[in-house]
Amino acid sequence: MKPIDPRLTAAALLVLTAVNLLLAGLDVHSALRLYLSVAFVVLAPGWAMTARLRIGTPALAWITAIAAGLSLTLLVAQVMVSTHWWHPTAAFLVLSALTFLALLAHLIRPPAETRVA
Amino acid sequence: MELAPPRGRREPELLPPTTVVRAGSPRRRPRGLAVPALAAGAALLWLLGLHPVLPTELGSLGLIAALSPATLLAYPVLLAAVVLELLRRPFRPRVLAAMTALGVVMVYGLQPASEQTARITVSWLHTGFAGYIADNGQALQGFDARFSWPGFFSLIAFLTKAAGQPDASGLLQWAPMILAGLAVLGMRALAVTVLGDGRAAWLATWVFLLSEWTEQDYFSPQATTYILMLATLALTARYLVRPGLAVPLPFRGRSPRPPPMPRSLPRERLAVQGLIVLFALALAVSHQLTSLLLFGLLLVLALTRRLWSDWLPWLVLVPALVWFALGAKDFWWGQLHLVIGGLGKVGSSVDEGFTDRFVGDAGRTAILVVRVGLTIAVGTLAAAGWWTRRRRGLRAAPLPLLAIAPLVLVVLQSYGGEVFVRCYLFALPFAAILVASWLDSVLGTRPAPGAVRAGPASVRTGPRLTRARVVTVGVILTLLGVGTVVARGGNDAYTSFSRTDVAAVAEAYRLARPGQTISGISTDALPLGFSRIGVDPQSALAVRCPSYFADPRACVLQEVPDYFLVTPSEDNYGRIYYGLPAGWTTALAGDLVHDGKYRVVFDENGSKLLTRVPGGP
Numbered sequence: 021m022k023p024i025d026p027r028l029t030a031a032a033l034l035v036l037t038a039v040n041l042l043l044a045g046l047d048v049h050s051a052l053r054l055y056l057s058v059a060f061v062v063l064a065p066g067w068a069m070t071a072r073l074r075i076g077t078p079a080l081a082w083i084t085a086i087a088a089g090l091s092l093t094l095l096v097a098q099v100m101v102s103t104h105w106w107h108p109t110a111a112f113l114v115l116s117a118l119t120f121l122a123l124l125a126h127l128i129r130p131p132a133e134t135r136v137a
Numbered sequence: 138m139e140l141a142p143p144r145g146r147r148e149p150e151l152l153p154p155t156t157v158v159r160a161g162s163p164r165r166r167p168r169g170l171a172v173p174a175l176a177a178g179a180a181l182l183w184l185l186g187l188h189p190v191l192p193t194e195l196g197s198l199g200l201i202a203a204l205s206p207a208t209l210l211a212y213p214v215l216l217a218a219v220v221l222e223l224l225r226r227p228f229r230p231r232v233l234a235a236m237t238a239l240g241v242v243m244v245y246g247l248q249p250a251s252e253q254t255a256r257i258t259v260s261w262l263h264t265g266f267a268g269y270i271a272d273n274g275q276a277l278q279g280f281d282a283r284f285s286w287p288g289f290f291s292l293i294a295f296l297t298k299a300a301g302q303p304d305a306s307g308l309l310q311w312a313p314m315i316l317a318g319l320a321v322l323g324m325r326a327l328a329v330t331v332l333g334d335g336r337a338a339w340l341a342t343w344v345f346l347l348s349e350w351t352e353q354d355y356f357s358p359q360a361t362t363y364i365l366m367l368a369t370l371a372l373t374a375r376y377l378v379r380p381g382l383a384v385p386l387p388f389r390g391r392s393p394r395p396p397p398m399p400r401s402l403p404r405e406r407l408a409v410q411g412l413i414v415l416f417a418l419a420l421a422v423s424h425q426l427t428s429l430l431l432f433g434l435l436l437v438l439a440l441t442r443r444l445w446s447d448w449l450p451w452l453v454l455v456p457a458l459v460w461f462a463l464g465a466k467d468f469w470w471g472q473l474h475l476v477i478g479g480l481g482k483v484g485s486s487v488d489e490g491f492t493d494r495f496v497g498d499a500g501r502t503a504i505l506v507v508r509v510g511l512t513i514a515v516g517t518l519a520a521a522g523w524w525t526r527r528r529r530g531l532r533a534a535p536l537p538l539l540a541i542a543p544l545v546l547v548v549l550q551s552y553g554g555e556v557f558v559r560c561y562l563f564a565l566p567f568a569a570i571l572v573a574s575w576l577d578s579v580l581g582t583r584p585a586p587g588a589v590r591a592g593p594a595s596v597r598t599g600p601r602l603t604r605a606r607v608v609t610v611g612v613i614l615t616l617l618g619v620g621t622v623v624a625r626g627g628n629d630a631y632t633s634f635s636r637t638d639v640a641a642v643a644e645a646y647r648l649a650r651p652g653q654t655i656s657g658i659s660t661d662a663l664p665l666g667f668s669r670i671g672v673d674p675q676s677a678l679a680v681r682c683p684s685y686f687a688d689p690r691a692c693v694l695q696e697v698p699d700y701f702l703v704t705p706s707e708d709n710y711g712r713i714y715y716g717l718p719a720g721w722t723t724a725l726a727g728d729l730v731h732d733g734k735y736r737v738v739f740d741e742n743g744s745k746l747l748t749r750v751p752g753g754p
Contacts, residue, residue, distance in 0.1 A: 044299070051307045054300040058308065061296060062319075073408050076375050077334065080326040086319060087368035088412060090292070090361065091419035097295035098288050098422050102464070106274025112299035 023078050026071055030126040033064045037120045044113055057112070065089040065115060068122035172222045176236050179215035182207045183243050190251045192633050193705045193743060197500025197713040200248065200626025200633075208247075212622065213615045215240060219343060220611045223336050223580070233339050237321065240346050244622060245317040245354065248629065254664065255309030256633045260356040262666035267293035268304045269670040277671045278467045285468035286460075288423030289358035306667055309356050316361065317354040321346050323367025324566055330374040331382045331536075331570055336580065341573035347617040348515050348569065350508055350624035351562045362427040365416045367566065369431060369453075376401040376409040377445045378438060382539075383570070385532050386442070406445065414452055421456035422464060428457035430543060430563050437542050441535045497714045504627030511620045512561055515568050518613070522571030525578045540567035576613065579606050630709035631662040637744040638704045639664050644739045644746050645700040649673050656698030658685065658722065662710040663702055686715040689725050694734065701735060703745040 040060045043053045066089025075081040096115065100106050186207030194203055219236055222228050248256060255261065266284065269277050271294035276284040284290070297305045321342060328341035354360045374382050401409070420428045435450035444450075461469070523537045543563035546556050645655045646668045653673055657663040660677040669675070678685040682692035689711075693701060703722045711717035726745050729735040739746035 047301060049301045051302065054297065054302045054305075054307055057296050057300040061292075070412070073405070075372075077326065077329050079322055079329055080371050080375060083319070083323045083326045083364070083368045084372060084412065086322075087365050087416055091365060091415045093295065094288050094292040094361075094419045094423065095415070097291035100295070101270060101275055101287060101291045104275055108271075108295045108298035111295070 023081075025130075027127055027130045029067065030071070030123050030130065033067055034120065034123040034127060036060055037064050037116055037123060041113070041116045041120065044109065044116065060116065060119075061089055061093045062086055063089065064123065065092055065119045068119050068126065071126055172218050172225070173232060173235075175218035175221070176215055176232075176239060179211045179218060179243070180239055182214060183211035186211065187251055189253065190629075190633075191253065191635050191705075192630060192638075192709060193635075195630035195633070195709065197498050197504070197630060198627070199500075199504060199623075199629040200251070201623045204247075204251075209619075211243060212618050213611075215243060216347075216614045216618060217611055219339075220607060220614065223339060224607065228336065228339075230334070237325070237339075237342060237346065238318070240343070240618075241314065241318040241321055244346060244618065244625075246311070246314040247622060248626060248633065249311045249314055252310075252629070252633045253636045254634050254639050255306070255312070255356070256629065257352070257355045258632070258660055258663055258665060260309050260312065261306075261664040263290065263293075263356050263358075264305045264309060265666040265668055265670040266290045267297065268668060270294035271298045271304075280671055282468050283358070285465035286358065286423055286425055288419060288421075289361050291422075292361075304667065305356075312356040312360070313352070313354045316356075316364065317349060319364045320349070320354065320360075320367060323364055323371060324569065326371040327367060327374060327566055328570060328573070330371050332573065335577075337573045337577040340576045341570045343614060344515075344518075344572045344576070344617065345565060345569040347614055347621055348511060348565060348572075349562070350511050350621040351558045352625055353558065353562050358424040359427060362420050362424040363562070365420055366427050366431050366563075369413050369416050370434065370566070372409050372412060373435065373438070373444070373449065376406055377449060378443045379445055381533075382438075382443065382535050383526075383531065383533050383574075385530070410446065410449070410452065413449065414456075417453040417456050420453070421460040425457065425461065425465070426546075426559065428453060430546070432457070433542055433545060434539055434563075437538050438535060441538065443535050498712075498716065501627075501713050504624060507620055507627070508624045511617065511624060514617065514620075515561075515565070515572060518575055519568040519571035522573065522575035522578075525575050526571075529578075536567055536571060540564050540571060576610050579610055581606065628661075630713060631659070631706045634664045634704070634706055635742060635744065637741040638706060639667075640741065641702055641704065641739050641744040641746045642667070645702065646673070648738065648746075648748065649700055653699035654696075655700045655702070656696065657702040657704070658689065658707040659710045662706040663704060665702070686711055686717060689721070690728050693725070693729060697749060699749050701729070701747040701749075703747065705743045708743075 036056070037060060040053075040056055043050075043056065063086065066085035066087065069088050069092070070081070070085045073084075075084050093115065096111055097108070100108070100111060186205035186209070188205060190200065190203045196202060215236065219233070219240075222232055222236065263283075266277075266281070266287075267290045270287065270290050276287040276290070278284065293305045293308070297303075324345040325338070325342045328338040328345075332338040332341060353363070380386070417428070417431075420431065432450050432454040435444065435453060438444040439447050439450055519537075519540055526533070526536075541564070543560045546560050546563075642655075642664055649655055649669070651672050655665070655669075655673050655675045657665060657677050659679045661679075663677065665675050665677070678689065678692045678696060681696055685692040703726045705722075708720065708722040711721055712719055723743070723745075726735075726737070726747060729747060730737060734750060735747040736750055737745055738748045
């Protein structure tokens with residue numbers, strides 16, 4: 021299966037990240053915000069982390085990105101819990117902002133086309 | 138242990154996994170739009186047949202008895218489309234991917250789409266755990282062993298708090314479909330890595346999708362860590378295993394040659410090991426069993442000389458042990474017997490896993506038979522796959538060993554009877570690969586998975602494709618799929634809830650003062666625990682009064698909870714497990730009110746909340 025152009029993926033995830041940042045900035049209280057936050061955590065940070073690794077097949081690239089995003093966010097949350105420094109809103113904003121910048125970098129300088137192993 | 142091929146037999150030529158040939162007779166090629174149209178027809182049938190299902194409508198056969206014929210028909214239609222697409226030369230990966238997504242919705246989305254709220258008490262309880270962390274910024278010590286591995290709950294607390302939501306209950310209902318869908322994606326990644334991107338890998342993906350009856354994909358740490366485990370295994374198989382999981386080690390005479398280096402680059406291997414450490418850290422703080430299982434599976438790869446980095450299993454084990462020693466101290470301090478108490482108790486595991494579970498009426502027994510039957514069927518087909526590969530000279534030891542290795546849990550566990558379910562779940566990815574090898578050989582006409590070039594006289598790769606073979610594969614997939622739908626919905630009479638059940642529990646939370654007890658009849662049949670964790674004692678009669686079914690009224694009066702919940706799901710539970718008459722919970726509530734001990738403060742559609750009358754018992 022021909023992989024999707026990484027710039028398209030980066031652009032879509034950039035929009036998702038921007039929407040999350042916007043909702044957080046406006047402090048919107050809606051169930052939709054929770055769903056968008058979950059979608060962001062599952063898809064965006066991990067893809068931003070792993071896209072330049074040019075991982076083998078589309079399925080492997082996506083499951084790696086998803087596992088990386090989940091693991092990273094889970095560890096951020098756990099560190100806050102274990103250190104009794106519980107500031108989830110601030111941490112979420114930082115995570116979103118860093119992801120936004122990383123995705124922007126992907127958009128400007130896209131990772132090489134995913135290699136088919 | 139790798140076995141040398143028999144003397145005189147030519148060693149199969151190995152191809153890179155992705156170069157499986159897709160060639161064959163165009164005569165049998167279905168028309169371009171026929172397969173998508175068939176799949177769309179399946180989706181339409183499924184949607185048209187869907188209708189709301191309440192616990193009051195369900196009996197001991199669970200959800201299957203309440204499904205419409207159109208919905209039931211949708212499954213074989215979809216699987217016919219899948220088999221027809223797999224027969225195309227070449228097949229279209231995008232069409233198969235779309236049908237796989239549809240399969241995930243139809244198998245794992247059936248209950249969320251037809252039931253009012255999330256199922257399974259534990260998923261509601263996990264919301265409560267996450268809610269406690271969200272409100273307090275720390276785990277609740279000394280309350281529940283699961284708080285000693287709070288990673289998943291911390292993640293959910295982080296998300297709900299950051300999204301400004303009061304709790305995570307909005308995530309519960311569709312969580313099984315999302316989590317199981319991600320597991321299917323992980324399985325697809327693993328299958329492609331092991332078998333190449335040919336037909337066998339799609340078959341493995343579908344066998345996994347259609348055989349995952351365990352329902353361990355509800356909102357829980359293990360469902361999340363299962364995805365991390367599959368990602369780790371797929372990455373390992375792709376970048377750190379040599380020469381490939383499904384490929385025999387090359388032999389020099391009778392001894393295996395030293396395995397070649399993986400085809401990956403050093404920087405790729407370094408990056409992958411970094412990712413695996415990240416996953417291992419997340420696993421270590423989230424779920425004790427998955428870390429150990431992953432360690433065991435990686436150890437199998439190391440012992441069979443397939444792993445490029447022998448230290449990889451330890452990269453997974455060490456974080457888990459460190460967390461166990463330091464982070465989970467609350468769990469094992471003074472409770473070491475719980476940790477090592479299950480060691481070697483195979484007999485009690487068998488009793489709890491099989492014998493003790495065969496209780497209840499005929500319908501429940503039938504559901505249990507379906508689950509055992511599915512397990513045996515997958516095991517038998519996997520053995521057939523192993524034998525087929527062996528006959529083709531593909532004597533790769535890791536695959537069968539990885540499929541068998543999770544059974545060690547039966548000896549080394551403290552999970553009680555549920556351990557067999559976990560064994561099946563962890564064995565399923567590799568069993569599915571073996572099953573797919575057999576199904577692929579039944580369809581025949583192409584090189585064996587893994588991949589052997591057709592040609593050596595000793596390798597039989599070209600049986601004529603007959604209609605009987607196609608029907609056989611279609612029927613097997615359909616039986617697995619329908620069996621899984623039956624098994625997954627088998628407990629829904631008491632594990633599914635209505636909105637009014639949830640409202641009754643919420644009303645108890647609203648009314649109860651700190652320290653007042655909230656209780657129901659069975660912990661398996663109530664959406665209890667989604668709030669006020671550590672504030673109000675919340676339990677069930679079944680825990681403190683195990684023989685409640687003999688005289689439930691006496692148990693209530695003995696335990697005297699401040700708030701007592703009665704729901705149709707609990708009524709079903711008593712009927713199915715203990716043969717109590719329909720309406721026994723309503724009669725119980727009536728007796729308690731008639732005696733003047735309790736009064737009803739909430740009553741909607743059979744969901745009742747009773748409160749103790751001051752000055753009563």
